[in-house]
Amino acid sequence: MATPTVTATAEPAKRQAVDVLRTIFRKYGIFLVFIAMLIFASILSPAFLTPTNLINVVRQMSVVGLIALGVTGVIVSAGIDLSSGSVVGLSAVVAASLAQLPDYAAARYPGLNLPIFVAVLAACGVGALVGLLNGSLVAKTRIPPFIATLGTLTTIRGLAYLYSSGRPISDLTDDYNFIGQGDFLRIPVPILILVIMAIVTHVLYSQTKFGKYIYAIGGNEQAARVSGINVANYKMLMYVYAGFLSGLAGLVVSARIGSGQSGQGVGYELDAIAAAVIGGASLSAGGIGTVAGTIVGALIIGVLNNILDLTNVSAYFQQIIKGCIIVGAVIIDQLKHHGSK
Amino acid sequence: MGNEYVLEMENISKGFPGVRALSNVELRVRKGTVHGLMGENGAGKSTLMKCLIGIYVQDSGTITFKGEKLHITSTHYALSKGISMIHQELSPVPQMTVAENIYLGREPLIWCGLVDMPKMNRMTAELLNRLKIKIKPTARMIELSIAQSQLVEIAKAVSYDADLIIMDEPTSAITEAEVEVLFSIIRSLKAQGHAIIYITHKMDEVFKITDEVTVFRDGQYMGTEATSKLTKAVLIEKMVGRTLTDMFHKETVGVGGVMLEVENLSGHRFRDVTFQARRGEILGLAGLMGAGRTELIEGVFGVTRTHQGSIRINGKTVPIKSPKDAIAAGMALLTEDRKLTGLYINASVRENMFIANIHSYLAGPFVKHRQIEKDCERMRGVMRIKTPSLLEIIKNLSGGNQQKVLIARWLLTDPDLLILDEPTRGIDVGAKSEVYRLMTEFVKTGRSIIMISSELPEILGMSDRIMVMHEGDKVGELTRSEATQEKILQMATGMKIASELAA
Numbered sequence: 085m086a087t088p089t090v091t092a093t094a095e096p097a098k099r100q101a102v103d104v105l106r107t108i109f110r111k112y113g114i115f116l117v118f119i120a121m122l123i124f125a126s127i128l129s130p131a132f133l134t135p136t137n138l139i140n141v142v143r144q145m146s147v148v149g150l151i152a153l154g155v156t157g158v159i160v161s162a163g164i165d166l167s168s169g170s171v172v173g174l175s176a177v178v179a180a181s182l183a184q185l186p187d188y189a190a191a192r193y194p195g196l197n198l199p200i201f202v203a204v205l206a207a208c209g210v211g212a213l214v215g216l217l218n219g220s221l222v223a224k225t226r227i228p229p230f231i232a233t234l235g236t237l238t239t240i241r242g243l244a245y246l247y248s249s250g251r252p253i254s255d256l257t258d259d260y261n262f263i264g265q266g267d268f269l270r271i272p273v274p275i276l277i278l279v280i281m282a283i284v285t286h287v288l289y290s291q292t293k294f295g296k297y298i299y300a301i302g303g304n305e306q307a308a309r310v311s312g313i314n315v316a317n318y319k320m321l322m323y324v325y326a327g328f329l330s331g332l333a334g335l336v337v338s339a340r341i342g343s344g345q346s347g348q349g350v351g352y353e354l355d356a357i358a359a360a361v362i363g364g365a366s367l368s369a370g371g372i373g374t375v376a377g378t379i380v381g382a383l384i385i386g387v388l389n390n391i392l393d394l395t396n397v398s399a400y401f402q403q404i405i406k407g408c409i410i411v412g413a414v415i416i417d418q419l420k421h422h423g424s425k
Numbered sequence: 426m427g428n429e430y431v432l433e434m435e436n437i438s439k440g441f442p443g444v445r446a447l448s449n450v451e452l453r454v455r456k457g458t459v460h461g462l463m464g465e466n467g468a469g470k471s472t473l474m475k476c477l478i479g480i481y482v483q484d485s486g487t488i489t490f491k492g493e494k495l496h497i498t499s500t501h502y503a504l505s506k507g508i509s510m511i512h513q514e515l516s517p518v519p520q521m522t523v524a525e526n527i528y529l530g531r532e533p534l535i536w537c538g539l540v541d542m543p544k545m546n547r548m549t550a551e552l553l554n555r556l557k558i559k560i561k562p563t564a565r566m567i568e569l570s571i572a573q574s575q576l577v578e579i580a581k582a583v584s585y586d587a588d589l590i591i592m593d594e595p596t597s598a599i600t601e602a603e604v605e606v607l608f609s610i611i612r613s614l615k616a617q618g619h620a621i622i623y624i625t626h627k628m629d630e631v632f633k634i635t636d637e638v639t640v641f642r643d644g645q646y647m648g649t650e651a652t653s654k655l656t657k658a659v660l661i662e663k664m665v666g667r668t669l670t671d672m673f674h675k676e677t678v679g680v681g682g683v684m685l686e687v688e689n690l691s692g693h694r695f696r697d698v699t700f701q702a703r704r705g706e707i708l709g710l711a712g713l714m715g716a717g718r719t720e721l722i723e724g725v726f727g728v729t730r731t732h733q734g735s736i737r738i739n740g741k742t743v744p745i746k747s748p749k750d751a752i753a754a755g756m757a758l759l760t761e762d763r764k765l766t767g768l769y770i771n772a773s774v775r776e777n778m779f780i781a782n783i784h785s786y787l788a789g790p791f792v793k794h795r796q797i798e799k800d801c802e803r804m805r806g807v808m809r810i811k812t813p814s815l816l817e818i819i820k821n822l823s824g825g826n827q828q829k830v831l832i833a834r835w836l837l838t839d840p841d842l843l844i845l846d847e848p849t850r851g852i853d854v855g856a857k858s859e860v861y862r863l864m865t866e867f868v869k870t871g872r873s874i875i876m877i878s879s880e881l882p883e884i885l886g887m888s889d890r891i892m893v894m895h896e897g898d899k900v901g902e903l904t905r906s907e908a909t910q911e912k913i914l915q916m917a918t919g920m921k922i923a924s925e926l927a928a
Contacts, residue, residue, distance in 0.1 A: 291539050291540060292537075292540060295540075296529070296532060297530075299518065299520060300518045300521060303520045304518045307526075307529070309500065310478070310480070310500050310510070311529040311530035312499070312501035312504045312530040312531070313530045314501070371518060371521070372520055
């Protein structure tokens with residue numbers, strides 16, 4: 085090599101430092117943003133950093149968090165799931181109808197007295213079934229996921245109204261309500277469910293064959309295919325898993341307010357997608373996204389809503405700010421990828 | 426030889442809507458040999474291989490592998506029977522690691538679908554070590570150069586321990602030094618009794634590594650011959666159906682004044698580079714993968730930002746901040762990676778051709794369709810582009826024809842300086858020869874060309890002057906008369922490989 089001049093050696097050193105910073109930012113950027121937000125929030129409002137409030141924040145985001153876990157995987161596989169909010173509504177009314185008090189005369193099935201796990205299974209099963217439908221449409225008929233799940237979004241919501249005749253399904257058993265309102269070891273049950281499912285999903289996505297294939301399919305479908313992977317099957321499984329989590333979210337929502345309603349979960353799919361995207365999942369290129377990122381993404385939305393509530397910002401403004409944050413997150417994501425080239 | 430056949434493909438036909446890609450072709454490969462498969466682009470080589478690996482299913486014909494008649498309908502099945510393939514278009518999953526890519530589809534498991542990642546990394550390290558490839562198993566594919574990705578693909582195909590390995594242009598993206606690594610891998614595979622089908626457009630490689638050669642032309646079987654009984658001329662004639670007298674069509678034209686002057690230019694991955702391009706001249710840009718040639722050209726063309734230095738065109742300093750400035754200054758750039766930065770893959774041949782020049786086809790806000798039609802039709806003739814019509818989606822054309830369309834695109838902009846980055850990568854001899862002819866025609870009109878190429882015969886055959894780069898530095902310049910393969914390689918490797926080989 086030619087003899088390097090002084091400036092030539094100083095330059096790379098400086099550039100290396102910039103590179104290191106850039107790597108840290110790229111890897112942990114969203115976590116840094118979250119921490120900054122926490123500090124900012126606790127300065128703005130003394131009520132923020134109290135256990136009651138923090139638990140409240142997490143409980144509120146737990147439902148969208150559950151959905152977002154599945155949506156993350158779908159986005160990683162280069163797909164999209166718009167039907168999750170409707171699945172919440174359907175699973176809420178179906179599960180609730182199987183857990184009404186046996187002596188409630190106006191029940192959907194009067195006199196029914198089933199163990200609680202039947203309702204739980206029904207919620208998850210309904211979700212998984214819709215997932216199977218989504219997956220089949222996407223993987224077998226090759227309809228673009230956006231269109232396929234846009235179709236199920238409307239269809240499934242209609243089914244929920246049909247099933248419940250548009251009326252709330254209430255007077256539910258204590259066991260059922262416990263899922264949404266109870267505490268276990270002084271931790272609210274919805275939070276426990278979210279934590280457990282987040283850990284399970286993290287392991288599923290990052291440590292198992294299934295997870296590897298989802299990343300491979302999203303990153304380069306052709307490569308996955310020539311490596312002998314049954315792409316259609318794994319895509320389908322991914323939608324089934326996402327549907328299952330949305331079904332579970334429907335159970336939690338209805339138990340939380342003690343009533344299954346066909347209108348529950350409207351717009352949740354977009355919140356879930358927003359959480360995944362803020363957390364680094366890429367809608368433009370598959371194969372990118374993590375459970376940890378998505379959870380932080382959901383927490384960011386939750387903390388944001390909370391701090392705006394605490395400081396009495398109007399609900400209208402909250403929406404505007406949330407929209408800006410989503411777009412901002414995507415801009416940052418773009419910059420990250422641009423910076424690498 | 427006289428070994429038994431490991432693979433016999435007989436009477437294979439395959440058609441696509443409007444095209445008969447293969448008609449009654451055959452291919453017989455002996456155990457423990459390297460079998461070359463030759464033919465121009467669109468001759469049907471890749472189609473036949475896709476039938477063999479299960480991406481396509483042939484319309485008729487039989488495949489007998491290790492004495493067993495197979496009906497291959499999926500890649501998975503082909504792999505399980507012992508047939509693996511290195512694909513022409515690199516196919517890594519960019520976000521995943523080297524190990525994850527190599528063992529994709531057959532990860533070692535602990536239980537319940539949990540992947541044993543330490544074991545996978547260990548297996549990958551052993552594999553890469555055995556093949557003498559110096560890449561970390563945990564590196565992400567996105568961090569690797571094209572050459573390194575290709576080596577990973579090769580390692581992957583080998584790792585299946587298949588009886589038959591198909592290599593579809595395995596050297597299209599790697600440099601001479603890495604080709605040697607590949608050849609030593611091939612020789613040891615052969616010694617272990619594996620058979621290899623080797624597809625390439627590089628004549629030298631065919632004679633260096635293959636035992637037998639089968640030639641296809643226009644979807645027809647043209648014959649099989651022992652390599653030792655062939656000569657280059659005979660082989661080319663079989664492929665092209667005519668004799669190519671002068672491959673390079675090189676004519677030295679009177680070199681005129683300085684067209685482009687680059688002074689002390691530094692940027693991402695290149696430092697302090699000074700050079701000139703003169704009118705009527707082809708300047709060759711040689712170097713190994715990662716030498717910074719593409720980066721330099723991207724800097725000159727305004728694709729990436731430069732830190733310092735100046736660019737003068739016809740004696741005037743021109744600030745080039747974006748490709749738009751470069752095009753306005755009379756430059757045109759044919760990029761290295763057709764799919765990624767060149768083609769609008771779902772658009773028609775015509776759209777791909779005129780898109781860079783649309784401003785000259787405008788009458789007010791309207792597009793002058795008739796003029797476009799006329800010019801594109803003329804280009805199709807001049808370039809001898811094989812396409813059913815200008816409205817054909819470009820995806821359906823062979824690689825060589827796609828490349829010709831891209832060159833046509835830039836010729837339509839009527840540039841003064843044409844920059845070609847690997848202009849003949851992955852295209853066949855016939856098309857290559859035509860690209861060379863076009864290059865000569867172009868400089869004859871007093872304009873200039875800068876050509877980046879990793880193929881030394883091409884650099885030596887076409888350049889009037891050769892500039893060599895090594896790790897971001899310009900290490901020297903050679904005139905056409907003083908340049909030899911050895912001199913360029915020595916400069917390009919910074920003498921390192923030369924001394925290593927001597928040791």
